[in-house]
Amino acid sequence: MSRVIFAPVAASEDMLAQALSAARLPTVDLDDPGRAFFALSDDAGPIGVIGLEGTGADRLLCSLVVLPARKRRGYGGLLVARAEAHARQDVAERLHLLTQTVPDFFQSRGYRPAERASAPASIGSTAQFASLCPASAAYLVKDIA
Ligand SMILES: CC(C)(COP(=O)(O)OP(=O)(O)OC[C@H]1O[C@@H](n2cnc3c(N)ncnc32)[C@H](O)[C@@H]1OP(=O)(O)O)[C@@H](O)C(=O)NCCC(=O)NCCS
Numbered sequence: 001m002s003r004v005i006f007a008p009v010a011a012s013e014d015m016l017a018q019a020l021s022a023a024r025l026p027t028v029d030l031d032d033p034g035r036a037f038f039a040l041s042d043d044a045g046p047i048g049v050i051g052l053e054g055t056g057a058d059r060l061l062c063s064l065v066v067l068p069a070r071k072r073r074g075y076g077g078l079l080v081a082r083a084e085a086h087a088r089q090d091v092a093e094r095l096h097l098l099t100q101t102v103p104d105f106f107q108s109r110g111y112r113p114a115e116r117a118s119a120p121a122s123i124g125s126t127a128q129f130a131s132l133c134p135a136s137a138a139y140l141v142k143d144i145a
Pocket of ligand 1: 023025063064065066067070071072073074075076077078098099100101102104105108
């Protein structure tokens with residue numbers, strides 16, 4: 001395996017929107033303020049993307065995609081771990097997320113189910129919570145401090 005690089009990626013990058021669209025994840029909020037995106041890549045090209053939203057103790061983890069040809073090799077877990085490390089360095093204490101597709105993936109990485117109504121205001125007011133993700137999406141939280 002060649003060296004893997006985790007680096008910020010601009011919200012305007014075509015690769016980001018294409019990866020999210022292909023995975024049927026939201027793109028309309030890509031340019032919303034307070035969002036940061038990261039890409040994992042190696043010598044063979046892009047592997048996947050992930051996003052963080054917000055400031056302060058509570059952040060939203062979002063926009064996780066591993067490109068189809070790169071799945072099931074640990075890169076999804078690596079993207080989550082690197083995003084957690086980035087948020088922790090930026091003094092975040094908890095990560096929150098909504099997922100319709102892979103709650104088990106996140107639960108096996110330390111995220112626990114919670115009541116959506118219990119989300120702090122800074123998380124509940126994000127576009128993903130307020131409008132983009134259906135009520136049926138699972139809400140999960142992880143303490144990372
Ligand atoms: C979810 C996703 C990021 C996982 O990436 P990956 O690189 O294949 O994941 P890893 O190789 O690190 O880990 C594989 C693990 O994920 C689980 N997994 C992967 N895809 C899954 C799926 N579609 N349904 C259920 N579990 C899945 C595997 O069972 C495995 O679990 P384990 O580690 O507990 O044994 C990838 O499948 C993806 O991009 N999916 C489409 C977009 C999506 O649903 N994103 C999440 C939005 S919240």
